[in-house]
Amino acid sequence: MAGPGGAGAGAADAGDVLSGGSERRCRARLAAGGAGGAAAAAAVLVPLCSVRGRPALLFTLRSRRLGGPHSGDVSFPGGRRDPADADAVATALRETREELGVAVAAASVWGQLRTLPDRQGMTIAPVVANLGPLEALTLTPNPDEVEEVFTLPLAHLLREENQGYTHFRTATGYGYTLPVFLNGPHRVWGLTAIITELTLELLLPGRYCKKTHVPPRKPVA
Numbered sequence: 001m002a003g004p005g006g007a008g009a010g011a012a013d014a015g016d017v018l019s020g021g022s023e024r025r026c027r028a029r030l031a032a033g034g035a036g037g038a039a040a041a042a043a044v045l046v047p048l049c050s051v052r053g054r055p056a057l058l059f060t061l062r063s064r065r066l067g068g069p070h071s072g073d074v075s076f077p078g079g080r081r082d083p084a085d086a087d088a089v090a091t092a093l094r095e096t097r098e099e100l101g102v103a104v105a106a107a108s109v110w111g112q113l114r115t116l117p118d119r120q121g122m123t124i125a126p127v128v129a130n131l132g133p134l135e136a137l138t139l140t141p142n143p144d145e146v147e148e149v150f151t152l153p154l155a156h157l158l159r160e161e162n163q164g165y166t167h168f169r170t171a172t173g174y175g176y177t178l179p180v181f182l183n184g185p186h187r188v189w190g191l192t193a194i195i196t197e198l199t200l201e202l203l204l205p206g207r208y209c210k211k212t213h214v215p216p217r218k219p220v221a
Contacts, residue, residue: 014158015054017154039115040123042125044078054153056151056152060149077100099142102138104131108132110130113198163179163182164181165180178193
C-alpha cells in the first residue's frame with residue numbers, strides 16, 4: 001500500500017487525534033451539527049486509521065474500468081444510496097464493504113459531516129469512521145471499482161508545503177478557491193479534497209489553516 005514516508009515536523013500535532021478524548025469531542029461536534037443524511041443521494045466513508053502508530057486518512061484511486069467523469073480520480077469509498085439502505089451511514093458502510101472487502105462496524109462511525117454537492121449536483125454525505133490500525137485489517141479491493149488504495153498521514157496533510165489551492169472563475173468573473181493536497185502518491189483534489197479539509201478542521205481545530213474560501217465581490221467601477 002502506497003503512502004509517503006517520514007514523520008517530520010507536525011507529526012506531534014496530529015498524534016492525539018485518534019485518542020478517546022478526541023473521539024468524544026468529534027462525536028459531540030458531529031452530533032451537534034445535525035447532519036441527518038436521509039436526503040443525500042450518495043455517501044462516502046472518510047476512513048481514519050493508523051499506520052505504524054501514526055494517524056492517517058485512507059484514500060482510493062477509482063478504477064478506470066468504471067468510465068464516467070470520476071474514473072481515475074482519488075476518492076473515498078462510497079457511492080449512490082441503495083433503496084435498501086436505512087441511511088447515509090448504511091450506504092457508506094455497504095459501499096466500503098463492496099469496494100475494499102472490509103466490514104466496518106457501526107460502532108466505529110463517529111458521525112456525519114455536512115452534505116456536499118458533487119460536480120453533477122448530486123448530494124454526498126461524508127461519514128467519518130475510525131478503522132483502527134491498518135496493519136490489523138485485510139483489505140481486498142474490488143479491481144472493477146478500485147485501482148489503488150493509499151494512505152496519507154495527518155502530519156503530511158498538515159504541512160504547508162503539501163497544501164495548495166485551485167482558483168476558479170465563473171462566467172461573471174466571480175471566483176472561488178478549492179483546496180488541493182500535494183506530494184503524496186496522487187494529488188487529492190475536488191470533492192475529496194474538500195471533505196479532507198472538513199475532516200482536518202474537525203480533528204484539528206485551530207491547527208489546520210483552511211484553504212477553501214470565497215473572495216469578496218469587487219465593487220463595480
